[in-house]
Amino acid sequence: MADETIFDKILRREIPAQVVYEDDDVLAFRDVNPQAPVHVLVIPKKKVGRFAELKSAPLRDAGAFFAGVARVAHELRLEQNGYRVVLNNGRDGQQTVEYLHARVRAKTLFATH
Ligand code: 5GP
16 A cells, blocks of 8 residues: 555545545546646545556456546536546656546636636
């Protein structure tokens, strides 16, 4: 099990974040340092430290996460113009928070929140 991270605390609402979407599988919140008009981080509620761990995780966990990422983009109304999903893995992948997170980025802000 990976060490406790800031995202564990956000998930438990111990530190604040601008949550934009939540369901049984994922929590999505705005990146504190946005690099695009839409820059949201999506984490699985069932903790995974990094993308590489999905190679031995139950397929349903990986599926639940990726379907959740797609739901976030849908809820933010990004589907028509498109969006980018980025996953950093490990040191050379520039992963700084050891809790799996997908960045959903888009140039155009359609979200109402
Ligand atoms: P990584 O570098 O691990 O791929 O991405 C971590 C991301 O989390 C960065 O884009 C960083 O701006 C964001 N981040 C780090 N700490 C916090 C925080 O406390 N709150 C929020 N909302 N985002 C954070």
